[in-house]
Amino acid sequence: MLKRVLIQCLLWKDRRSIALCPKKTHDKQRASFAFQYIHTFNFDVGKMILRGLLFWCFSLQFRRFVLLRRYFLYEIWTFFVFYQKFSSCYSVPAAQAQEQIMIHFGPHAVRKSSIFFESSLSYGLVNLKPIVPGHVLVIPKRIAARFKELSTDEVTDLYQSVHKISSVLEPHFQASGLNIAQQDGPAAGQSVPHVHVHILPREAADFEKPDQVHEEIERAKVMDDTFSEDNRRVRTQEEMAQEATELAQLFPDEYRPK
Missing domain, CATH: 3.30.428.10 (HIT-like)
Structure with missing residues (x-):
């Protein structure tokens, strides 16, 4: 997944550096071609790589956050439900106590x-x-x-x-x-x-x-x-x-x- 994110970031940053290069000519009517990526590393590419890494990390943390949020919402719900139930059974007013x-x-x-x-x-x-x-x-x-x-x-x-x-x-x-x-x-x-x-x-x-x-x-x-x-x-x-x-x-x- 990390490799795919990095490649997508690079391609999205500078699509003009992608060229269609012939690799082999079989005959006059048929030839094989390959995509070749030609680019000189610069600071813009470094920024995009960093953004890709941050996005990847954020995606993992976001998944964890969603799971934790569901867990905590469940805990809060159960706390209030059981607190009301037990407090009504076992608690008494201060004056009565x-x-x-x-x-x-x-x-x-x-x-x-x-x-x-x-x-x-x-x-x-x-x-x-x-x-x-x-x-x-x-x-x-x-x-x-x-x-x-x-x-x-x-x-x-x-x-x-x-x-x-x-x-x-x-x-x-x-x-x-x-x-x-x-x-x-x-x-x-x-x-x-x-x-x-x-x-x-x-x-x-x-x-x-x-x-x-x-x-x-x-x-x-x-x-x-x-x-x-x-x-x-x-x-x-x-x-x-x-x-x-x-x-x-x-x-x-x-x-x-x-």
Whole structure:
């Protein structure tokens, strides 16, 4: 093919240099002729040879390009088809994915959508069955069954978080007081083997006796999803997530859930 391309280029460049030359006379009526190409090499011929080589190389590359183009078009088509198919099967919206992330509160798995406060070592959680409006829990991130098992840094961070949260919840719920309670050990009424602090905004007439709330705290099972004796309603995950979102807006960005 290369030889044919070069010859065509030479013939196309200077056709006047092709002559019909007699080679042999057999008789008066018959003679043999041959084409003879007579040309002196010059720069024009060199250019044409170079153009022929480039054209030959380009023709090969073009064939490869056509094949590659078909291949890549097929790959792009299959990517979009399968991406749409698999994404519809296995992907979820970002908000829904955030809700499905779990943390551990003792032996219980709690959705991260229930968190409204997060410090370096502590979480603030809304309650599944609040005793009063605004009843929340503050827990250390690390699971520790007893208060004595916490490190100094964890104790400091836990009660600094309690201080920040209680200072925000009291005016938000228009409360006139707060109950801040911790049950340490089963004998003290601790129902979940994970250190936690209750914060309850209080009003003047929310209970017949102001200290009756301690009986309610002791009787309540924080993660029990059944109805207790006082018929406190078990809230849905959507209700808890909505309250957590509202409360998170009350805190600076550094204390909002990550």
